[in-house]
Amino acid sequence: MTDVHFEKIALIGIGLIGSSIARDVKDQGLAGEIVISTRSADTLKRAEELELGDGYTLSAAEAVEGADLVIISVPVGASESVARQIASHLKPGAIVTDVGSTKASVIAQIAPHMPPGIHFVPGHPIAGTEKSGPDAGFCGLFKGRWCILTPLPGTDAGALTRLRAFWEALGSRVDEMDPQHHDKVLAIVSHLPHIIAYNIVGTADDLETVTESEVIKYSASGFRDFTRLAASDPTMWRDVCLHNRDAILEMLARFSEDLAYLQRAIRWGEGDKLFELFTRTRAIRRSIVEAGQDVDAPDFGRHALDEKKG
Ligand SMILES: NC(=O)C1=CN([C@@H]2O[C@H](COP(=O)(O)OP(=O)(O)OC[C@H]3O[C@@H](n4cnc5c(N)ncnc54)[C@H](O)[C@@H]3O)[C@@H](O)[C@H]2O)C=CC1
Numbered sequence: 162m163t164d165v166h167f168e169k170i171a172l173i174g175i176g177l178i179g180s181s182i183a184r185d186v187k188d189q190g191l192a193g194e195i196v197i198s199t200r201s202a203d204t205l206k207r208a209e210e211l212e213l214g215d216g217y218t219l220s221a222a223e224a225v226e227g228a229d230l231v232i233i234s235v236p237v238g239a240s241e242s243v244a245r246q247i248a249s250h251l252k253p254g255a256i257v258t259d260v261g262s263t264k265a266s267v268i269a270q271i272a273p274h275m276p277p278g279i280h281f282v283p284g285h286p287i288a289g290t291e292k293s294g295p296d297a298g299f300c301g302l303f304k305g306r307w308c309i310l311t312p313l314p315g316t317d318a319g320a321l322t323r324l325r326a327f328w329e330a331l332g333s334r335v336d337e338m339d340p341q342h343h344d345k346v347l348a349i350v351s352h353l354p355h356i357i358a359y360n361i362v363g364t365a366d367d368l369e370t371v372t373e374s375e376v377i378k379y380s381a382s383g384f385r386d387f388t389r390l391a392a393s394d395p396t397m398w399r400d401v402c403l404h405n406r407d408a409i410l411e412m413l414a415r416f417s418e419d420l421a422y423l424q425r426a427i428r429w430g431e432g433d434k435l436f437e438l439f440t441r442t443r444a445i446r447r448s449i450v451e452a453g454q455d456v457d458a459p460d461f462g463r464h465a466l467d468e469k470k471g
Pocket residue numbers: 173174175176177178179198199200201204234235236237239242243260261262263285286287288289290291292293294295394397401
């Protein structure tokens with residue numbers, strides 16, 4: 162059996178994801194010691210009040226001293242800064258991983274700083290909410306959710322197996338994927354929906370004829386769903402957009418083309434085209450429900466993309 166117990170786990174960043182990991186690790190006794198580091202003193206103090214770990218420090222370098230597993234849970238744009246700070250303090254043989262929503266950029270930021278003998282295995286739990294900060298996390302966030310690992314060529318098989326077992330202990334289903342493929346898949350199933358939500362809520366806010374009270378008063382559940390996504394952390398999503406630029410622009414181009422098709426059909430009263438599209442999309446959801454798949458399941462998007470690729 163793979164050993165999922167670590168003597169010391171260092172958590173760098175203790176927001177929604179870091180604090181959820183801390184809660185699960187504690188709950189399941191997966192670590193002898195949890196040391197938490199974050200950039201802001203206020204967040205660190207809050208983590209201590211919530212008793213999320215055993216040790217607390219503003220120094221990421223100090224946190225990783227002697228750690229067998231280091232989990233970086235910061236906005237993706239802060240990855241290189243963290244890697245620089247911890248590089249020369251890592252214990253030989255340590256596993257370093259992250260939870261960032263984009264993978265190619267995070268790898269480019271972290272991998273060059275990792276000394277020989279350190280096992281860097283990038284990861285991404287496909288689980289979260291629109292909330293952020295240490296209070297937002299909860300036990301069981303990762304249960305039944307996918308976690309995608311994007312190992313690099315030459316990644317130590319033992320380190321990969323241990324990290325996989327760690328996420329499985331948190332209740333996740335684990336898949337491995339090439340980082341570029343990950344970034345394309347997530348661009349369509351996660352990044353675009355957030356961008357569309359930010360855009361539609363922004364548009365509604367800009368409409369002079371629609372007062373704030375009307376937007377709230379008459380908002381149907383469709384619009385409300387968008388406002389939840391559009392309430393997501395601005396720093397995190399700015400970084401996702403800037404660090405998955407190419408895949409997002411590619412998917413946005415496809416999306417805009419398809420939107421123009423819809424726009425034209427509406428303008429010219431081409432009801433058959435509208436009906437055909439709406440019937441096709443309805444069938445997609447129905448087939449997922451009939452297959453007994455959770456419609457929230459993150460692999461939905463991956464299957465849809467694979468089917469498109471043929
Ligand atoms: N929010 C979500 O639903 C999900 C987020 N992710 C990824 O997880 C990572 C963390 O996201 P959340 O926990 O949601 O964010 P969060 O905003 O709740 O927490 C971020 C943490 O990073 C710390 N931090 C920020 N800049 C830092 C820096 N330069 N150095 C050290 N610490 C720094 C903050 O103090 C905070 O503790 C991001 O990369 C995000 O893309 C992955 C899956 C889901």
